Amino acid sequence: MDYNPTATCPPRKALGTVEYTVDTAAPYAIYAWNPATPNPDDLPFWYQPHDLNGEDWASCEAATAYAVQHINENFPAVAPSTN
Numbered sequence: 001m002d003y004n005p006t007a008t009c010p011p012r013k014a015l016g017t018v019e020y021t022v023d024t025a026a027p028y029a030i031y032a033w034n035p036a037t038p039n040p041d042d043l044p045f046w047y048q049p050h051d052l053n054g055e056d057w058a059s060c061e062a063a064t065a066y067a068v069q070h071i072n073e074n075f076p077a078v079a080p081s082t083n
Contacts, residue, residue: 003047005031016077020046020067027056028063032071 005021012019012033020032032046039045048067050056057063 003031003043005029005044015068015071016075018071018075020071022060022063022067024060028060029057030063030067032067034075 006023006025008025009021009023009031012021017036018032018034020030022031023029027049030046030048031044033039033042033044048063051058051062051066057066
């Protein structure tokens with residue numbers, strides 16, 4: 001299985017400490033990276049080709065909404081510390 005984004009993926013978007021993109025062609029796979037701790041070969045740490053029921057995403061918008069919600073809930077931006 002190839003976990004690299006396809007030619008139909010737009011550039012990565014930053015959201016907190018995570019960067020993500022959603023393939024604009026079915027099955028609208030989600031890819032996400034943590035630039036602070038990159039994987040070898042710049043592979044994403046999160047690849048979600050299907051919804052939580054194992055079905056293809058219904059739309060790019062549905063996949064994007066899930067990606068944003070999941071990132072916000074599970075990878076909250078860390079406020080800078082003050083000394």
